[in-house]
Amino acid sequence: MKTVHVNASVNYDIIIEKGSLNKVGAYASSVFKRGSKAAVITDDTVASLYLDQVVPSLSAAGYTVASYIFPHGEDSKSAETLFRVYDFLIEEQLTRPDFIVALGGGVVGDLAGYAAATYLRGIRFMQVPTTFLAAVDSSVGGKTAINIPAGKNLIGAFWQPSLVVCDTETFKTLPAVTFADGVAETIKYGMIFSAPLFERMEQGNIMPEIDEIIAHCVSIKRDVVEQDEHDNGLRMILNYGHTLGHAIEKVTNHSVTHGQGVAMGMLLIAKLGEKLGYHSSALTQRLEACIRSYGLPTHYEGSVAELGEAVLHDKKRSGSSIRLIFVKEPGSAEIISLDVNQFLRLLREV
Numbered sequence: 453m454k455t456v457h458v459n460a461s462v463n464y465d466i467i468i469e470k471g472s473l474n475k476v477g478a479y480a481s482s483v484f485k486r487g488s489k490a491a492v493i494t495d496d497t498v499a500s501l502y503l504d505q506v507v508p509s510l511s512a513a514g515y516t517v518a519s520y521i522f523p524h525g526e527d528s529k530s531a532e533t534l535f536r537v538y539d540f541l542i543e544e545q546l547t548r549p550d551f552i553v554a555l556g557g558g559v560v561g562d563l564a565g566y567a568a569a570t571y572l573r574g575i576r577f578m579q580v581p582t583t584f585l586a587a588v589d590s591s592v593g594g595k596t597a598i599n600i601p602a603g604k605n606l607i608g609a610f611w612q613p614s615l616v617v618c619d620t621e622t623f624k625t626l627p628a629v630t631f632a633d634g635v636a637e638t639i640k641y642g643m644i645f646s647a648p649l650f651e652r653m654e655q656g657n658i659m660p661e662i663d664e665i666i667a668h669c670v671s672i673k674r675d676v677v678e679q680d681e682h683d684n685g686l687r688m689i690l691n692y693g694h695t696l697g698h699a700i701e702k703v704t705n706h707s708v709t710h711g712q713g714v715a716m717g718m719l720l721i722a723k724l725g726e727k728l729g730y731h732s733s734a735l736t737q738r739l740e741a742c743i744r745s746y747g748l749p750t751h752y753e754g755s756v757a758e759l760g761e762a763v764l765h766d767k768k769r770s771g772s773s774i775r776l777i778f779v780k781e782p783g784s785a786e787i788i789s790l791d792v793n794q795f796l797r798l799l800r801e802v
């Protein structure tokens with residue numbers, strides 16, 4: 453078992469432990485008042501696999517439990533689902549001492565977290581991530597959101613969970629592609645903040661040490677979030693590979709997953725970094741080999757011009773320059789402003 457403590461606007465523990473799904477109630481009882489109500493929000497896939505472990509565990513700990521299940525997938529991270537969740541919370545008469553349990557991947561965590569942030573002007577919630585990506589990234593740090601037709605995550609709030617409980621046994625049922633999305637984010641953490649973590653990812657066979665690897669990732673995220681909870685500066689570093697990654701996701705109409713986009717985004721940035729003389733080709737080759745070894749894509753096949761367009765619509769652009777995160781050697785990242793035209797030219801050359 454590993455515990456990482458977060459000291460943000462809310463202080464909370466992240467507990468990473470195999471088999472902890474059955475202990476969710478016991479862990480909750482150190483944070484939420486016994487006798488209060490727990491509203492579990494999850495998707496249909498996760499519900500069919502794990503709800504029957506979480507509900508009895510919460511009941512046994514003395515909570516009244518109600519659950520709401522919505523269809524899995526990014527399309528559910530919508531205003532429609534959110535309003536159905538509000539209706540459910542009202543029907544179940546949840547009040548301030550009660551809490552929400554977000555059981556699932558990043559879609560559940562983001563949506564249930566935003567419901568918690570806004571229902572009755574905010575009630576407490578806990579995250580129970582069941583995807584690798586949610587474990588290393590979305591369940592920690594307090595960013596919650598839904599998508600609207602104009603774009604992803606455009607409506608949201610900073611709202612920290614009061615507890616995170618991650619049972620890595622749940623990863624056994626993840627489709628390989630979904631697991632690999634978490635791998636891409638983990639490689640990202642190594643590249644930006646920790647050479648040993650990157651080297652560990654290069655070695656492969658990560659399952660035996662998955663709890664330690666997650667603890668490492670979330671401590672990195674914790675350190676960043678504690679310094680810049682509301683994303684005014686340093687937190688941008690966590691977006692390494694994401695500006696181009698998001699653009700790839702967008703131009704492919706999301707047929708490329710988030711992790712796949714991030715993987716290709718990191719590699720494109722490494723190639724730009726090489727052109728700019730920030731590092732040798734050896735770093736790009738190491739990154740490429742690492743990404744490939746987990747079955748993640750290494751090459752963006754589509755039109756780079758279209759990609760450039762998509763990037764320029766990205767919110768990170770300010771005036772005629774674009775701020776990007778470069779890694780000069782594993783473990784050390786820098787935010788660098790590039791002239792937009794130079795960026796587009798370099799992108800065409802890589």
Ligand SMILES: NC(=O)c1ccc[n+]([C@@H]2O[C@H](COP(=O)([O-])OP(=O)(O)OC[C@H]3O[C@@H](n4cnc5c(N)ncnc54)[C@H](O)[C@@H]3O)[C@@H](O)[C@H]2O)c1
Nearest residue numbers: 497524557558559560582583585586589590595622625626
């Ligand atoms: N808030 C943040 O800081 C943050 C950070 C990164 C990503 N995100 C968001 O996270 C979302 C992506 O998260 P995700 O990749 O976890 O997606 P997801 O929640 O859609 O999960 C992926 C799929 O796996 C299924 N699933 C979940 N756990 C399972 C398990 N243990 N076994 C089998 N199937 C399982 C789900 O039902 C779903 O179909 C995006 O909406 C993204 O915007 C948020």
Ligand SMILES: [Zn+2]
Nearest residue numbers: 637694710714
């Ligand atoms: Zn990401």
